[in-house]
Structure formats: structure tokens, C-alpha cells
Amino acid sequence: MFCEKANKMNRLIQSGLMYGNLVHVASPALVERYNRALKHLTGRETALTDFYIDISGFSPEIGHELGDPLYLNHAGVNRQFILLSTAQKTAPLLDAKFSTSRSILRRFIDDNEPALFALTARDAVAGELVNSVYDMATPARLFDLRRITIEADTTGGALRHAAQLEQKIGEFLSRDDGWYDDLLIAEMIDLAGETGDITRNPIALPKMEFEQGNFWTAHFGGTYLFQTVAHPALITAGDRALFDDAPLAHVFDLSQRNQIAKFLDLNKLVEPVIGARGIDAAAILRQKMEFILVDALCAHDITPGADSAALRRLAARHSALLPPEFHALNSLVTWAEAGGDWPRIASDHPAYFYTLRAADHPDADLVNMLLAELAPKDIRQLFICHKSLFYRLYASWPEAKKDYAVRFLKQDYQLDKEATRQALFAHQTPPPPLKRPTTGPWGPVRR
Known part of the structure; x- marks a missing residue:
């Protein structure tokens, strides 16, 4: 499928208008890290030694190799990701199923760049954009996609080990007999070998949650869901009848131009x-x-x-x-x-x-x-x-x-x-109002 698609889009690809700005993975060390993460997330591996990845770590070449263009995005929900480098933040997100996915990944990398830079220097970071929906079997599931949580760790469990080490350090410091507990000290030494000195170089990725009120999804023929505006509505490029039971008063398809125009105008x-x-x-x-x-x-x-x-x-x-x-x-x-x-x-x-x-x-x-x-x-x-x-x-x-x-x-x-x-x-910010001098009965007031 990838080769057939590439042939049809050859002019776009050669001009950098498709599959452009992807991150090249060619070194044996990075390929090996990618395979560890891929095995960790999906139980599969790639035999390729040279491929390109997007912001989520998805590779169209590996998708073709595995015969699965959704190998990191099963059923089009709960997208998984593999980070080999923070340089992935400028890459596109290929075949996105939700309009919010790339911005969430970019925000995650931007907000945690120092920690991710340190973690990816030694291992791949694997994770998932998690919500309460595991498939899109029915349109009603769209209305459950209110919040996205990011879960991530290195394939070697560096964050998990750092949390364990921090807990054991706290136990060691709080106990009067800590110096005599050889087992506790041995466990701390083993964990420190995995994480390094977390007292000088803390390793942590805070739990991040993202609200998803208004978004587009590729599911059901392409659907725009506006839930947090004054006058909510769903607009679909597919079959409007699929949303007869939607918990919204207004559901439109693209042929209802007057209604869509009114919706856009009412909500400014x-x-x-x-x-x-x-x-x-x-x-x-x-x-x-x-x-x-x-x-x-x-x-x-x-x-x-x-x-x-x-x-x-x-x-x-x-x-x-x-x-x-x-x-x-x-x-x-x-x-x-x-x-x-x-x-x-x-x-x-x-x-x-x-x-x-x-x-x-x-x-x-x-x-x-x-x-x-x-x-x-x-x-x-x-x-x-x-x-x-x-x-x-x-x-x-x-x-x-x-x-x-x-x-x-x-x-x-x-x-x-x-x-x-x-x-x-772009929207130009209106210029601030001109500051006029305060005037008293005998002329401008001096400050």
C-alpha cells in the first residue's frame, strides 16, 4: 500500500510536499532503540536498517513492512509514540486521526524537553495518548473523548526506577537504622546504576492531561465536533444519519451550508x-x-x-x-x-x-x-x-x-x-489606545 501510494504521490514526495521534514533513523544504535520500544509497545520489530519517522515515531516504511499503517495507532485511538530524539517535535504527524494529536505531542515535548533530551540520550521513550475509549465502534464514543492523558517511560523503565529509588532514599533517610539495612542499600545501588544520581539530576515527567472539547476526527467519514462553544454542533462529511442519537441539538452535513454558516456566525x-x-x-x-x-x-x-x-x-x-x-x-x-x-x-x-x-x-x-x-x-x-x-x-x-x-x-x-x-x-492585535494627558482646570497635570 505504501509503495502504491508513493507512486501516485511521487511529485509531491520529490517536491517535499509529502513525507517532508521527517526524522531519518539510520544508525544501528537508534534502530536498536526503536526496535526495543516497538517490541515494548506492540510486540513486533522491524528488519529495516534505515527509515524515517514522524513526531510520534510512526514510519510509513515500517507500516508497509508490517502491513499495518496503524501499528502505533490501533483502531485509530489511543495513539502510541516512540521518541528517539527531541528533534522529532518539528516533524509532521502522518495520517492523523484526530486534529489535536500533533499539538498534544508537540506540547509534551516542548514542556519536558530537558528531561526528554536526557532520557533519549540513553534510550527510547515510549508512551501513549490515553483516553477512556478503546475503539470507535459507534459514533457515541466520540462524546467520551473529553480528556487525553500522556503516559511515558523509557523502554528500560528509567522513570519507574527513578520513582522507586526516590521512595527508597526517603525510607533510608527516615530510618535510624538505615545504614544497617544491607538489603535496602543494595537495592538503592542497583537502582542508581539504572538511573544515575537523581539527587543532582532529577528524572521525572509530570503527568500531563489535555482537554479535548472541540476537534476533528477522521472517523465516520470525517467529523468536526464543537462542544465547548455557546451553540454546540457536530458537522460531518459522512452520513448524518449515523449521528441521530448524538447528545447535541444540532448535527449537520456539509451540504447544509446555510445551517453551517449560521452556526459559525452565532459562535463568532x-x-x-x-x-x-x-x-x-x-x-x-x-x-x-x-x-x-x-x-x-x-x-x-x-x-x-x-x-x-x-x-x-x-x-x-x-x-x-x-x-x-x-x-x-x-x-x-x-x-x-x-x-x-x-x-x-x-x-x-x-x-x-x-x-x-x-x-x-x-x-x-x-x-x-x-x-x-x-x-x-x-x-x-x-x-x-x-x-x-x-x-x-x-x-x-x-x-x-x-x-x-x-x-x-x-x-x-x-x-x-x-x-x-x-x-x-494571522490576527493583528489592535494598537493600544493613545494615552492622553490628564487635564486639570489650569492645563495638563504634571506627574
């Missing part, structure tokens, strides 16, 4: 691109128009031009092919740059969700992910915000659209990812 989750602070709204909308144009041209076997000028010429020549999304966004750009009548674009219009972005709130990434699915012709937002959907749709695109997408993302996005994200999604 989105804002119009036009008028958003700190961005070049007209440039963003003009680029969206280009993506929509390319989609229309490629659908009619017309090869898109190599640059924006060539695309404009093609748009004029094939104006009859331009869809309503293109015309609606063009009217917005015209209004922004030249004024005139405000173009009203209702929520049932196919261009509506192209005109929005997430507002400034903690779930902005999740909302931008939903908007990417509702406006999938915007290939840049789709790639940035919803990679799994981008890869799935890419596989069915005409060759000309694949070529355009790879060329654009490589030249526009890959060169400066952070700047692109800032230009599209």
Missing part, C-alpha cells in the same frame, strides 16, 4: 477576509480566483498558464467556463479596490465560504480546517489546513492540475511557510 468563529486586520484581502481573494480558474480549465482539459498573466489571458478566452465562485470573488475584489456597490454573497452561494477565514479564538486552526473542506478549490488553504483531504483529492485531479498545484506550493508556500501562514491567517 469566522470573519470576512475583506476587512480583516493586517492582511492584503484583495491579493488573497485574487489568488483564490486563480485557483478556481485553474480548476475550471483543467476540468475541460485546458492546460493552465505558467504565470498569472497567462492565466488572465486564458480567463478572457474561456470566460464561458468560469464558475459562479470566480465571478463572486471578482466582484469583491472590484469593490475592495474601486468601490461601488457592495456585492452580497449569501451563504447558499458556492463562493460564500471562500470569503471567510477563522476569527481570533483558540479553535482558529480547526475552523480554518472546516473552511478548507467547504471551499476545496482553494488548494493553498486545503494543503495548509487539511493535508489529509488535500492528498485524497489530489489523487483524483487531472495531471495538469497536479502539475500546477505542485509548482505553486513549491514556489509560493515552501519557500517561506511561516510568512505565508501569517499573511493568510
Whole structure:
């Protein structure tokens, strides 16, 4: 399966747009540590001597070797992880089943980096993102995913041994006859051989818990669950009937555009691109128009031009092919740059969700992910915000659209990812109010 997938996505892989930024595991020592951790977690081992891993330690090559792409994520829940190095924190999470998983792993590594750096210098750290759900047999299980706890230790049990040693040191110091207990002293010496001097170099990973109120999951066709907003709702890309018994008043599928628009508006989750602070709204909308144009041209076997000028010429020549999304966004750009009548674009219009972005709130990434699915012709937002959907749709695109997408993302996005994200999604903090001098009856008050 991995080889077949790699062949289909070859252009993306060669351009660094897929399986990019993974951590290379090639030294015999690291491979041996990985195998110890893999055996500890799954009872299996790899015969590979060279492979790449993501932030969780998952390797697509090992998944292919074992015939199990979920070998660290059984049933798509309670993801296990293997850390060989804190450098994994910048790697992506491949085939994520929950939108929160990567951010949880990144936070775990960031918050415990000194301890993890010391632990991974000698051994692999193996662990699990634990919740009370062990399978996704029914949609009702989604509503039990409220809290994620991280459990981790080295494969040699360094943290467990350190806790035991700390307990025995406490016993030794509290007893008057501690110096005469040869068995206790021998046990302490044995444990210290495993852990080192924990009085000078403490080894500990605090218990970490993460609330999971609003999230996306790949289960049941792709599902967005908003539980902690003022007006909760579930939005599914799959079969809405699966959620007839959901403990929520509102369940929508992606075809219910008016209802989704109202949900987003009621909860103040989105804002119009036009008028958003700190961005070049007209440039963003003009680029969206280009993506929509390319989609229309490629659908009619017309090869898109190599640059924006060539695309404009093609748009004029094939104006009859331009869809309503293109015309609606063009009217917005015209209004922004030249004024005139405000173009009203209702929520049932196919261009509506192209005109929005997430507002400034903690779930902005999740909302931008939903908007990417509702406006999938915007290939840049789709790639940035919803990679799994981008890869799935890419596989069915005409060759000309694949070529355009790879060329654009490589030249526009890959060169400066952070700047692109800032230009599209950043929220500018309003400037503080001007401080005016306090004025008394005879002029400004001196402090």
C-alpha cells in the first residue's frame, strides 16, 4: 500500500510536499532503540536498517513492512509514540486521526524537553495518548473523548526506577537504622546504576492531561465536533444519519451550508477576509480566483498558464467556463479596490465560504480546517489546513492540475511557510489606545 501510494504521490514526495521534514533513523544504535520500544509497545520489530519517522515515531516504511499503517495507532485511538530524539517535535504527524494529536505531542515535548533530551540520550521513550475509549465502534464514543492523558517511560523503565529509588532514599533517610539495612542499600545501588544520581539530576515527567472539547476526527467519514462553544454542533462529511442519537441539538452535513454558516456566525468563529486586520484581502481573494480558474480549465482539459498573466489571458478566452465562485470573488475584489456597490454573497452561494477565514479564538486552526473542506478549490488553504483531504483529492485531479498545484506550493508556500501562514491567517492585535494627558482646570497635570 505504501509503495502504491508513493507512486501516485511521487511529485509531491520529490517536491517535499509529502513525507517532508521527517526524522531519518539510520544508525544501528537508534534502530536498536526503536526496535526495543516497538517490541515494548506492540510486540513486533522491524528488519529495516534505515527509515524515517514522524513526531510520534510512526514510519510509513515500517507500516508497509508490517502491513499495518496503524501499528502505533490501533483502531485509530489511543495513539502510541516512540521518541528517539527531541528533534522529532518539528516533524509532521502522518495520517492523523484526530486534529489535536500533533499539538498534544508537540506540547509534551516542548514542556519536558530537558528531561526528554536526557532520557533519549540513553534510550527510547515510549508512551501513549490515553483516553477512556478503546475503539470507535459507534459514533457515541466520540462524546467520551473529553480528556487525553500522556503516559511515558523509557523502554528500560528509567522513570519507574527513578520513582522507586526516590521512595527508597526517603525510607533510608527516615530510618535510624538505615545504614544497617544491607538489603535496602543494595537495592538503592542497583537502582542508581539504572538511573544515575537523581539527587543532582532529577528524572521525572509530570503527568500531563489535555482537554479535548472541540476537534476533528477522521472517523465516520470525517467529523468536526464543537462542544465547548455557546451553540454546540457536530458537522460531518459522512452520513448524518449515523449521528441521530448524538447528545447535541444540532448535527449537520456539509451540504447544509446555510445551517453551517449560521452556526459559525452565532459562535463568532469566522470573519470576512475583506476587512480583516493586517492582511492584503484583495491579493488573497485574487489568488483564490486563480485557483478556481485553474480548476475550471483543467476540468475541460485546458492546460493552465505558467504565470498569472497567462492565466488572465486564458480567463478572457474561456470566460464561458468560469464558475459562479470566480465571478463572486471578482466582484469583491472590484469593490475592495474601486468601490461601488457592495456585492452580497449569501451563504447558499458556492463562493460564500471562500470569503471567510477563522476569527481570533483558540479553535482558529480547526475552523480554518472546516473552511478548507467547504471551499476545496482553494488548494493553498486545503494543503495548509487539511493535508489529509488535500492528498485524497489530489489523487483524483487531472495531471495538469497536479502539475500546477505542485509548482505553486513549491514556489509560493515552501519557500517561506511561516510568512505565508501569517499573511493568510494571522490576527493583528489592535494598537493600544493613545494615552492622553490628564487635564486639570489650569492645563495638563504634571506627574
